[in-house]
Amino acid sequence: MSIQDQLPEQLRKRLAEDPLFGAKADLLHDGRFGEQWLAITEHEVSVWQQDHTQLLKLKISELKDARAVGAVGGGTLLADTGKGPVVLARYTSAQSSIFGFAAKLLGAMAKKEERPVVSERDFPRYCQNCGNPLSEGTQICQICTRNGKVAARMLRYTKPYKLQLAATAVLLIATTLVELVPPYLTKVLIDDVLGPKDVGSTLMLVILGLGATMLLMSVMQTIRGLIGVWVGSKLMGDLRKDVYSSLMRLSLAFFDRRQTSQFIGRVNSDSEAMRQFMTDGVVFMSAEMLRVVAIFIIMFGLDWQLTLYAILPVPVMVAVSMTIWPKIGRRWYHQWRSIFRLNTLVGDSLQGIRVVKAFGRERDEMARYNEANVELVRRNIRMEGLWSFMFPAFAFIAGLGTLLIWYNGGNKVLSGEIQLGVLMALISYLGMLFGPLQWISQMISWASNAMAAAHRVFEIMDTPSEVPDVRNPEPIGVIKGDVAFDSVTYGYEKHHPVLKNVSLHVKAGEMVGLVGHSGAGKSTFINLICRFYDTDEGAILIDGTDLRSISQVDLRKQIGVVLQETFLFDGTIAENIAYSKPDATPLEIMRAAKIANAHDFIVRLPDGYDTRVGERGHKLSGGEKQRVAIARAIIHDPRILILDEATASVDTETERQIQEAISRLVKGRTTFAIAHRLSTLRNADRLVVLERGKIVEVGTHEQLLEKEDGVYRKLVDAQKELSKIKGVEG
Amino acid sequence: MAAADDKYDIRMFAPDDVYFSRGSGGVFQGVIDGTTYDELEVYRAFPFLYTTQYISVRNTKGEELGIIPDIAELYEESAKELEKELQLRYFIPRVTRVDSVKQKSGLWMWELQTHLGSTRMVMRNLHEHLQYPGGGRVILMDISGKRCEIADWQALDAHSRKQLEEVL
Ligand SMILES: Nc1ncnc2c1ncn2[C@@H]1O[C@H](COP(=O)(O)OP(=O)(O)O)[C@@H](O)[C@H]1O
Ligand SMILES: [Mg+2]
Numbered sequence: 001m002s003i004q005d006q007l008p009e010q011l012r013k014r015l016a017e018d019p020l021f022g023a024k025a026d027l028l029h030d031g032r033f034g035e036q037w038l039a040i041t042e043h044e045v046s047v048w049q050q051d052h053t054q055l056l057k058l059k060i061s062e063l064k065d066a067r068a069v070g071a072v073g074g075g076t077l078l079a080d081t082g083k084g085p086v087v088l089a090r091y092t093s094a095q096s097s098i099f100g101f102a103a104k105l106l107g108a109m110a111k112k113e114e115r116p117v118v119s120e121r122d123f124p125r126y127c128q129n130c131g132n133p134l135s136e137g138t139q140i141c142q143i144c145t146r147n148g149k150v151a152a153r154m155l156r157y158t159k160p161y162k163l164q165l166a167a168t169a170v171l172l173i174a175t176t177l178v179e180l181v182p183p184y185l186t187k188v189l190i191d192d193v194l195g196p197k198d199v200g201s202t203l204m205l206v207i208l209g210l211g212a213t214m215l216l217m218s219v220m221q222t223i224r225g226l227i228g229v230w231v232g233s234k235l236m237g238d239l240r241k242d243v244y245s246s247l248m249r250l251s252l253a254f255f256d257r258r259q260t261s262q263f264i265g266r267v268n269s270d271s272e273a274m275r276q277f278m279t280d281g282v283v284f285m286s287a288e289m290l291r292v293v294a295i296f297i298i299m300f301g302l303d304w305q306l307t308l309y310a311i312l313p314v315p316v317m318v319a320v321s322m323t324i325w326p327k328i329g330r331r332w333y334h335q336w337r338s339i340f341r342l343n344t345l346v347g348d349s350l351q352g353i354r355v356v357k358a359f360g361r362e363r364d365e366m367a368r369y370n371e372a373n374v375e376l377v378r379r380n381i382r383m384e385g386l387w388s389f390m391f392p393a394f395a396f397i398a399g400l401g402t403l404l405i406w407y408n409g410g411n412k413v414l415s416g417e418i419q420l421g422v423l424m425a426l427i428s429y430l431g432m433l434f435g436p437l438q439w440i441s442q443m444i445s446w447a448s449n450a451m452a453a454a455h456r457v458f459e460i461m462d463t464p465s466e467v468p469d470v471r472n473p474e475p476i477g478v479i480k481g482d483v484a485f486d487s488v489t490y491g492y493e494k495h496h497p498v499l500k501n502v503s504l505h506v507k508a509g510e511m512v513g514l515v516g517h518s519g520a521g522k523s524t525f526i527n528l529i530c531r532f533y534d535t536d537e538g539a540i541l542i543d544g545t546d547l548r549s550i551s552q553v554d555l556r557k558q559i560g561v562v563l564q565e566t567f568l569f570d571g572t573i574a575e576n577i578a579y580s581k582p583d584a585t586p587l588e589i590m591r592a593a594k595i596a597n598a599h600d601f602i603v604r605l606p607d608g609y610d611t612r613v614g615e616r617g618h619k620l621s622g623g624e625k626q627r628v629a630i631a632r633a634i635i636h637d638p639r640i641l642i643l644d645e646a647t648a649s650v651d652t653e654t655e656r657q658i659q660e661a662i663s664r665l666v667k668g669r670t671t672f673a674i675a676h677r678l679s680t681l682r683n684a685d686r687l688v689v690l691e692r693g694k695i696v697e698v699g700t701h702e703q704l705l706e707k708e709d710g711v712y713r714k715l716v717d718a719q720k721e722l723s724k725i726k727g728v729e730g
Numbered sequence: 731m732a733a734a735d736d737k738y739d740i741r742m743f744a745p746d747d748v749y750f751s752r753g754s755g756g757v758f759q760g761v762i763d764g765t766t767y768d769e770l771e772v773y774r775a776f777p778f779l780y781t782t783q784y785i786s787v788r789n790t791k792g793e794e795l796g797i798i799p800d801i802a803e804l805y806e807e808s809a810k811e812l813e814k815e816l817q818l819r820y821f822i823p824r825v826t827r828v829d830s831v832k833q834k835s836g837l838w839m840w841e842l843q844t845h846l847g848s849t850r851m852v853m854r855n856l857h858e859h860l861q862y863p864g865g866g867r868v869i870l871m872d873i874s875g876k877r878c879e880i881a882d883w884q885a886l887d888a889h890s891r892k893q894l895e896e897v898l
Contacts (some may be wrong), residue, residue, distance in 0.1 A: 031821065032846040033823070033844070033849050071818065073821035076818070081755065083755070086756065090821075092821060455855075
């Protein structure tokens, strides 16, 4: 796609030169929706209104700079001129990227710098077919591809169980047919035995027949039930596995934007809803369908005229079902959302239970829960209430049909047109017929619930990872550990960059300390090295290879991280240390712990290395957890080591111990360390000072201290001040 | 008030401290405490709860100059410019009519009329893209980050309410 393409022909003709850039803004200058055109040529910037009248023209030579100022929901492209800033265009956030590029281009032209190269990411992308926006990192339009084939996709899960399901189907057909025998036998009983008072052996035979069918039915139902349970559980397992693995596959950015406790519910209840539909739902539905057809055939055979009366209520039922279908879907969704809110609430307050207790907010939490709970109760009542209405309503409509048959059939029996047994059989069949019809409403409920669940589940599965692996990743083997940042710009929300144009080359084995105020972008810097996120601009190279062309598994093998918030999994200390190397020998585990200065305290624990940590079990202190985490990084034996405020939450003595551990650990590895206590970084070969996402100073501790007005020096001075007050730390 | 404790206190502007206007280039500017700024930025401290109160005024470096307690207290001309700037900075069109809400293969399409013109929003689902700050208010966010607001959905016309009942 070329950028000039964006400009209409008529406007292009009016330009004195070929445009370098053209774009349509989706807001007017006063902020209303509308269209305006912006064109940049070698010497001018022009803006036209929707009716192609010129609104603005500036000479590039008048410009000093240009900026894209982001706002909530949109932004403004500003040009700085000698006479103050001028608004060039306003736009909604859909167009932030393209005008961000315009600002860069104009800025570079004004300052006579090298012009930025347009990249595909600068353009909002739309589907070629339907014109709807495409999501990040994908070429596939959701609207065009996923055209409602959710059900088919869901049923694909039953594929591995074809045989079992086929068996169920056969049994089903058999049971259905056998079920139809007793009413017929009843007819025989009434008309041929009881009616004519035949005292022969027929009575016994008919009774035996009835008994045999009953037994056969029970056996077949049991077998069918067992197969159903088996297939159902398997299916459920498959679904859960798929949802969970799609969750694991997703990038951090996905979880940043969402509350994680919601997924617990999704993995379990959504797959349950889908399973219910697939096994009970589909099996039931086919069984009932079959039964309906069979019953009608027999009934027609018995007396076709009377049967017609039985069919009368059916269209009514179908019509009712059709009208309430959307309503049910909606109510399911409401109910789901209430449950979802409730789960989130519980997840949240339990995760923060310490804070809740510390501030004595239990009552308020209970009140909050109660409110959500009441809401769910209300939704439940509405949902279930609909059923309590539906079932009787269906039964009543069905009953009307029965009445019709009683009346007309009764007359026919009285006038001797048919025998009593036939009427009785018809009535029995009719009773069996309305069973399935009532099931229709249950089916509707299952199906709509399952569809909604499937949508949510497939949404997770279809979300592309924002840090995709390339198709043919470069084999890197064991790396040396050179790390280079090449004009890297990154923002968690695009167009609000947190790191701006950062370039840095770190040689293998070097230890770099990152310092700066909180929020300067230090953690972001290392997140990028781990490739938790991809850069917006520029590239990160490891041993000269772009991070993006290395497979993430290979990459993470080479990187070890110790973060401020240490997370230990539920398990023993040994398991936690061996997390990245499950086959580690006990000796290796102890060695790693020894290097991390953790061995001594672990052995002193009553359960030693088998002490359970994590959610339940033994709680370690902050410093102890930290050292376990360091041991975990050591056993990983990474070429690149990342320490993000690994010693922030410990006392000076523990810090010294950790410090010691770290200095042993960093030998021969490329290390990035972030620490609030600047003294922690005294071993660093170089210090990199970040301020508001930019590198402002680089050098050794001594070099940076020499800078009179340096940022680093100020930080050091401020900390000296602080430690004087506290009277600790020499 | 001593200059020293200014740094740790919130500076509240009185109506006489500030004067806002719009530059020839269409940029929001003003005179604050006698200093002229040819570009100013404004932020709502509580964009959901107090839309016309507690407005933070900042220079282009993002440093806070002070807070306007309530736009209604300002002189008319300043208040008008400030309101206009807030509208531009917080581009959240107010929905006047909901033409349709449709679900097309997993995506929700909203056709809306707002006080700033008509627009379309695309959402992946409803639970992540709708916010209910309270009352009948609904904030809509689409997948590109565009936002719209429904001040009180029960106050909309019958057609819109019918559309909304399906989804809210
Ligand atoms: N997951 C995230 N989503 C959005 N913004 C983030 C996220 N993490 C950090 N930020 C923002 O990025 C900026 C830099 O954060 P960070 O790199 O963590 O700073 P620090 O230097 O303290 O480690 C901060 O303004 C922070 O609010
Ligand atoms: Mg940090």
